[in-house]
Amino acid sequence: MARTEWNHVPEVPIQVSPLWQWPPKPAAALRWYFDSWFFLTINMAIAAISFAAFFWASPTLEAAAQPGWWMLAIWLRNALIVTVLAGVLHLWFHKYAAQGSELKFDPRPFPRQGRVFTMNSQLLDNMIWTIASGVTIWSALECLLWWAMANGYAATITFQSNPVWFIAIFFLIPVWESFYFYWMHRFLHTNAMYRFHALHHRNTDIGPWSGLSMHPVEHAFYFGSVLIHFVIASHPVHIIFHLMFYGLLAITSHTGFEGVLFRNKKRLHLGNFHHQIHHRYFECNYGNLDVPWDILFGSWHDGTDAGKTAMKERLKARSRV
Numbered sequence: 001m002a003r004t005e006w007n008h009v010p011e012v013p014i015q016v017s018p019l020w021q022w023p024p025k026p027a028a029a030l031r032w033y034f035d036s037w038f039f040l041t042i043n044m045a046i047a048a049i050s051f052a053a054f055f056w057a058s059p060t061l062e063a064a065a066q067p068g069w070w071m072l073a074i075w076l077r078n079a080l081i082v083t084v085l086a087g088v089l090h091l092w093f094h095k096y097a098a099q100g101s102e103l104k105f106d107p108r109p110f111p112r113q114g115r116v117f118t119m120n121s122q123l124l125d126n127m128i129w130t131i132a133s134g135v136t137i138w139s140a141l142e143c144l145l146w147w148a149m150a151n152g153y154a155a156t157i158t159f160q161s162n163p164v165w166f167i168a169i170f171f172l173i174p175v176w177e178s179f180y181f182y183w184m185h186r187f188l189h190t191n192a193m194y195r196f197h198a199l200h201h202r203n204t205d206i207g208p209w210s211g212l213s214m215h216p217v218e219h220a221f222y223f224g225s226v227l228i229h230f231v232i233a234s235h236p237v238h239i240i241f242h243l244m245f246y247g248l249l250a251i252t253s254h255t256g257f258e259g260v261l262f263r264n265k266k267r268l269h270l271g272n273f274h275h276q277i278h279h280r281y282f283e284c285n286y287g288n289l290d291v292p293w294d295i296l297f298g299s300w301h302d303g304t305d306a307g308k309t310a311m312k313e314r315l316k317a318r319s320r321v
């Protein structure tokens with residue numbers, strides 16, 4: 001793709017998880033899962049933060065049986081984690097430009113000013129919607145599930161009672177996310193719903209605070225994925241991980257950079273070109289790369305010029321209907 005359009009173009013065409021490629025590539029598929037879980041990765045870090053939050057900054061199930069101050073403590077814990085993570089990434093990549101424009105997808109500087117943004121500032125706009133709406137709805141859903149588990153409205157398991165299932169749930173949440181997020185995101189792009197999703201799309205160029213910058217209605221749908229634990233017996237740490245996975249991954253995947261460089265080597269993979277293209281062109285790449293929903297349902301843009309032409313053809317065909 002033309003250099004003027006993007007500052008950094010990774011290897012294209014974009015690849016989805018080898019699990020879904022034909023002919024079968026078992027070794028590559030294993031490597032994909034190994035790389036996304038057992039290396040120094042975002043998934044691993046989110047799992048570690050979730051366990052720390054469970055052990056050191058969560059109520060007991062007994063306390064959660066009644067509404068109380070523990071609810072405020074959950075909001076404060078989540079607000080603090082979000083602020084530190086998005087804050088540090090913003091300072092590293094954008095304020096102090098610690099790695100310049102190395103691995104930065106979009107050539108335009110971030111953040112911008114403009115009337116489209118709350119308080120005329122992209123950064124303030126993103127921070128306000130993230131904390132006031134995002135952290136609040138995330139925490140409200142977490143409190144609801146704590147309360148439901150404490151009162152027996154949602155079934156619980158422990159590691160001792162069900163060790164295999166306890167571990168499996170961590171690996172299933174990202175698969176569920178890939179499915180749920182794709183369809184919810186397409187739904188938000190329908191005429192009836194786009195008025196809410198438009199707030200997230202004020203950001204054609206993105207930074208870490210853009211990830212959770214959404215309208216409250218979108219936050220309710222986005223974090224509403226966690227309600228599945230009313231049907232699937234789980235442990236409170238799964239609830240924390242599920243919400244952190246949605247909340248923190250939105251931040252790390254919207255830095256505008258492919259990853260963190262350290263001594264000229266990419267040490268940590270962050271954003272995917274796939275979602276960056278969605279922010280530029282809107283009508284493609286609704287999902288992620290763990291399951292190829294975009295390929296299956298005709299919304300794929302693989303980052304090449306051919307991918308862009310195919311997207312334009314689809315839009316033309318749609319406008320003729």
Ligand SMILES: [Zn+2]
Pocket residue numbers: 200211254275279
């Ligand atoms: Zn986005």
Ligand SMILES: [Zn+2]
Pocket residue numbers: 185189197201278282
């Ligand atoms: Zn969108």
